[in-house]
Amino acid sequence: MKSVSHQQACQLLHNKFIVVLGDSIQRSIYKDIVLLLQKEKYLSLRQLRSKGEMSFEQDCLVEGGCLDEMHNGTEYREVRQFQSAHHLVRFYFITRIYSHYMHSILEDFRNGLKPDVVYVNSCIWDISRYKSSSINDYKENLRKFFNELNGILPKETLVVWNLAMPLGERLKGGFLVPEIEYKASQLRSDVIEANFFGGTLADAYGMDLLDLHFQFRFSLHHRTKDGVHWNAIAHRRITCLLLQHTAQAWGVIMPCPLTAIEHPQVTNQKSACESATKVAEDCCPTKRSSSGCGDEFSSDTLPDGCFNFENNNPRQQTYRPKAARTCRRAAPPQPLQPLHRHPRRNNADSSSPHYLEPYREHHHQQVMRNRHTRRHYAPYTQHGPTHDPPHGWYD
Structure with missing residues (x-):
């Protein structure tokens, strides 16, 4: 698969507001995106395992986490945000796809800044930590979530529904409290059923789908020993899949450079x-x-x-x-094509964006369904401040 370099990620997400919603795997996706926006490195094992810390790679903890009680219950909250002069990435930890807490998150979108991209998944907690009818409740909550999300976000917002990744035979995740250990044996099958329903429903509501269960079916050796989480290599691959799909949805061509990524725990063995x-x-x-x-x-x-x-x-x-066969020196990596932005709607000199590449089914095989091309635009000023703004909610 193609890689996405630090420079490409910065250019692609320039002046964009990215929201990541979901569980601990989605939190690691958020962390990997934040890391890639700053340097060519992988997440360390400690960074993957940590949750609720005050700061991670220049981001800040806005709500919950160590600011509140740390636990593995369904009421655990964690809101993180990375903010620079030209990037805004926010993460919400959720244990249920639709609840009073999710309703409050959607109200943030309704009354505040609208995200350009939403990467969302909620599955394992929904079908394991609630009552016996959790799968039926999950299906109903999915309908409520997609219905409200479509009514709040503009059509230009790209929403990518990530299907849950394959689980191991023996689970040891923090969400698997002793009260629900009896569900562990059937949870793998329940995830497949929930993925099928969630993917079908997301497609019906016009969302994009990234089938991570399919993508990692032959990469199980990158799953950690708890049977739930994944290592840094897998998460960088997820980030590349998401950014490639985002680029294709926006009509941006990204060459495939040969990039070297430094791991934090480098040893003398080279x-x-x-x-x-x-x-x-x-x-x-x-x-x-x-x-x-x-x-x-x-x-x-x-x-x-x-x-x-x-x-x-x-x-x-x-x-x-x-x-x-002849060995030839590899050509130097080509720069990312300049983004064609759509100006603000109230600008008299606005013009329609030019899409570099059609968004067709045969061009992108990482998704179950492909939606129409999204308009590429910047929701806030393209000229950021001369210095990084303070941490906190983006004004």
Whole structure:
């Protein structure tokens, strides 16, 4: 698959308001996006495990977390926000797709700044931590959530519904309290049923779908020992999938650069980094994995230095005899195409945006359904302040 570099992520999400809604996996997605907007690094194991901390990579804890009582109950709250001169990313921890708390979040959108992108999922808590009829309640709450969301957000907002990722046979997550341990054996099947219903309903309401369950069905070695959460490599792959889909929905072409990503726990063993560097310099086909995924995605541990996503789809590779193969130096990565923004509606000089690439089904295979192209626009000024504004709600 294609990678998304730090520079590409910054340009793509320039002057954009991104909202992430969901559980601990969605929180790690938020953290990886925040990290990628600042540097070419992976999340550390400590960052993946932490929750409710006061600050993470220049973001701030707005509500809940360590400001309140830390627990694993359904009433746990955590609102985080990263804010810079040209980026705003916010995360809401939710344990149910529709509740009084979710209603208050939607009221924030109704009365405040409208997000440009919403990445949302809520499934495992919904079908495990509530009463026996939780699946039926989940279906009804999904209808309420999608109905209200469509009535609040403008048509230009891109909403991506992430299907829940595959669970392990033995679960040890914090949400699995002793009272519901008897549900652990059937929870894997319940997630598949909930994914099918949620994906079908989201498509009916015009949402975009990212099937993470399908995407990671052969990457289970990147799932952690608790059977629920995933490592930093998997979360960077999720971020790349989300940003690629966002770019295609906006008609933005993103080349695939060869990027080196530094892991925080770098050791003196540089074999993985040297191997990836050699592939980047020589671009030799014989160094590629025959499974369609790079060598870096076949291990449960992070590379000791750098990591490179490449488009190694076997169906797209043509066979060449070994004698005819030549190693050529890789071309330098091309810059991200400039974004064509839609000015404010009250601007007399406004003009329609020019889309660089049609948003068609055969161009994007990571989603179950593809929606129409979203208008690319900036909801607030493109000229940020000369210094980073203070932490807090975006005015």
